[in-house]
Amino acid sequence: MKQTAADLRPQTHARRSSEVAALHRQDDDAQLGQYIPLHYHGQMLADDRRMAPFHEAIDKLVPLGSHVVELGGGTGVMSFFASKRARKVTTVERLPHVAAAARRLLTANGASSKVTIVEADARNFVPDEPADVVICEMLHTALLREKQLEVLQSFKVRHEARFGRAVPLIIPEATMLGVQPVFQPYEFHGYYAPVPFFFEAGVPGASTVEMGAPKIYSVIEYTKDLPDTFLVDGVLTADRAGTINALRFITKNLVGIFPLEQRSADWQMPYMSLPLPQPLEVQAGDDIHVRFQYDAGASIEALQSSMHATLAGA
Numbered sequence: 001m002k003q004t005a006a007d008l009r010p011q012t013h014a015r016r017s018s019e020v021a022a023l024h025r026q027d028d029d030a031q032l033g034q035y036i037p038l039h040y041h042g043q044m045l046a047d048d049r050r051m052a053p054f055h056e057a058i059d060k061l062v063p064l065g066s067h068v069v070e071l072g073g074g075t076g077v078m079s080f081f082a083s084k085r086a087r088k089v090t091t092v093e094r095l096p097h098v099a100a101a102a103r104r105l106l107t108a109n110g111a112s113s114k115v116t117i118v119e120a121d122a123r124n125f126v127p128d129e130p131a132d133v134v135i136c137e138m139l140h141t142a143l144l145r146e147k148q149l150e151v152l153q154s155f156k157v158r159h160e161a162r163f164g165r166a167v168p169l170i171i172p173e174a175t176m177l178g179v180q181p182v183f184q185p186y187e188f189h190g191y192y193a194p195v196p197f198f199f200e201a202g203v204p205g206a207s208t209v210e211m212g213a214p215k216i217y218s219v220i221e222y223t224k225d226l227p228d229t230f231l232v233d234g235v236l237t238a239d240r241a242g243t244i245n246a247l248r249f250i251t252k253n254l255v256g257i258f259p260l261e262q263r264s265a266d267w268q269m270p271y272m273s274l275p276l277p278q279p280l281e282v283q284a285g286d287d288i289h290v291r292f293q294y295d296a297g298a299s300i301e302a303l304q305s306s307m308h309a310t311l312a313g314a
């Protein structure tokens with residue numbers, strides 16, 4: 001393969017797995033999505049790409065008179081939507097100051113008689129009666145950082161053990177994960193910095209060049225058995241000549257599926273592009289062998305340090 005100027009640049013972003021494992025342990029509670037301060041909830045409330053599909057799914061799918069359990073209730077907004085249809089909502093929130101805010105806000109919104117806030121870790125929680133619907137929004141691009149899969153898998157097992165039946169409906173209903181080869185410019189006023197980037201999906205972002213079509217590497221249906229790790233070892237094809245120096249991770253949540261309308265309410269999360277350890281010079285039609293592995297809920301660094309891409313056959 002031809003050597004390029006980019007090859008000669010220092011590869012400062014890659015970390016050794018042992019370093020990452022140590023960081024991962026240190027940061028687990030504080031940084032990996034377990035701690036979301038109240039001021040960040042304002043951003044989530046104002047993000048209509050997130051709010052609208054949840055609002056629609058809850059309005060259309062929560063049965064009248066049902067028992068809804070929300071895991072990770074935050075300010076209580078999803079429980080508020082659910083309370084319009086449910087007989088009873090049980091909302092689990094781990095952070096005391098966020099739980100206190102939810103109680104205050106639900107009272108201000110006239111929903112406190114139906115919604116009970118339980119201050120607990122959703123990873124151990126069992127409700128006092130079976131759930132007809134579970135709502136859980138601990139989602140992050142590529143299902144990194146937050147504990148969506150761990151929390152839901154363990155809740156489903158405990159629910160079935162206690163009540164002898166599965167949870168019939170989980171909102172969101174499914175998540176699709178994809179990966180795409182891209183060229184991502186990393187020069188900033190002459191400063192070379194290959195670091196992770198997030199871009200709003202569907203909005204042309206910071207001159208990212210799509211170098212090939214995306215491929216789906218996992219489809220998660222929340223009422224089915226949930227994976228705890230992702231291992232991808234496959235081929236992406238370059239559609240044009242140029243440089244592939246990053247992988248873009250695509251995350252689409254099917255928050256509610258409406259078969260009669262033949263559509264779903266989707267939340268396409270921000271794209272995340274992660275720099276590869278070495279850029280690849282490609283021609284149109286070249287196959288790129290891509291490999292990465294990460295645990296659900298792991299750090300961005302854990303995924304990035306596992307990424308390999310080579311020209312197939314090289």
Ligand SMILES: C[S@@+](CC[C@H](N)C(=O)[O-])C[C@H]1O[C@@H](n2cnc3c(N)ncnc32)[C@H](O)[C@@H]1O
Pocket residue numbers: 033034035036044045071072073074075076077078092093094095098120121122123137138139147151
């Ligand atoms: C992304 S926020 C979503 C909040 C709210 N459901 C909403 O949609 O606005 C996730 C919430 O889950 C809470 N959380 C994270 N891990 C938790 C756990 N293990 N048990 C209970 N709550 C948790 C966080 O404190 C945060 O309030």
